Structures are given as structure tokens and as C-alpha cells.
Amino acid sequence: MTMKTALSLIAAAVALMAGQAYAQTDRAAVKAEAAAANKKGELKPGEAGTPVAKPDPKAAPKRTDVKAEAAASEKKGEQKAGEAAPGGTKAEMKSDKKRADVKEETKAAVKKGETPKAGEAVKQ
Numbered sequence: 001m002t003m004k005t006a007l008s009l010i011a012a013a014v015a016l017m018a019g020q021a022y023a024q025t026d027r028a029a030v031k032a033e034a035a036a037a038n039k040k041g042e043l044k045p046g047e048a049g050t051p052v053a054k055p056d057p058k059a060a061p062k063r064t065d066v067k068a069e070a071a072a073s074e075k076k077g078e079q080k081a082g083e084a085a086p087g088g089t090k091a092e093m094k095s096d097k098k099r100a101d102v103k104e105e106t107k108a109a110v111k112k113g114e115t116p117k118a119g120e121a122v123k124q
Helices: 002-040 063-076 099-112
Strands: none
């Protein structure tokens, strides 16, 4: 009985060793095949093993160039200093109504039912 157990343990160990050796050789063969295909250019972009091209940080415009361009457009009158996007100055966009007046208008609109209820879409 002890001899049978010992032999079965040895057979199991040999099977495990053989499986590991086969797996390593197989993986090495796959890696070599992939490397050869990559050198030939047979791999498509996005497949495993192809490097992803990183954007060149030097290709982006430098800060000094952007500032010079903005200064030139300010001199031409195309853009005012401090404007991020076209639309007007802060003074032009600011309301001339007092806060209390706006609150009164809103309360009156709520009483009349002219404002949408919470969660409802606004009709335009």
C-alpha cells in the first residue's frame, strides 16, 4: 500500500513538472512568433504587443507663443483682455435688477404657476 501511494505521488509530480515545462516552452514560442510578426508589420494597431504612440509634449504650442498670440489679437481688437470666450464683458452680462426685485418676480411667478415644478422639463 505504501509503495502504491509513493508511486502515485511520483507520477503526479512528474506530470506537474512536465506540464510546467511544456507551458514555458509554449509561451516562449508564442512570444517569439509575436515578436517576428511585429517586426514584419503583420500586427494591427490595438493588438497585444504593439506599443501605443504617446503624444509629443513638444508638439503643443508653448505658453509664450500662446501669450504672444493673445496679445496680438488684443492689439487688433479681436479680443479684450481677460475674455476666455466671446460673449461680452462682465458689466454687459450683469443684470441691472436688484436681488429683492428678482425674488419678488420669482414669488409672483410661482403663485401664478408659471414656473416648472421640480424635476419637470422646461418648455422652450
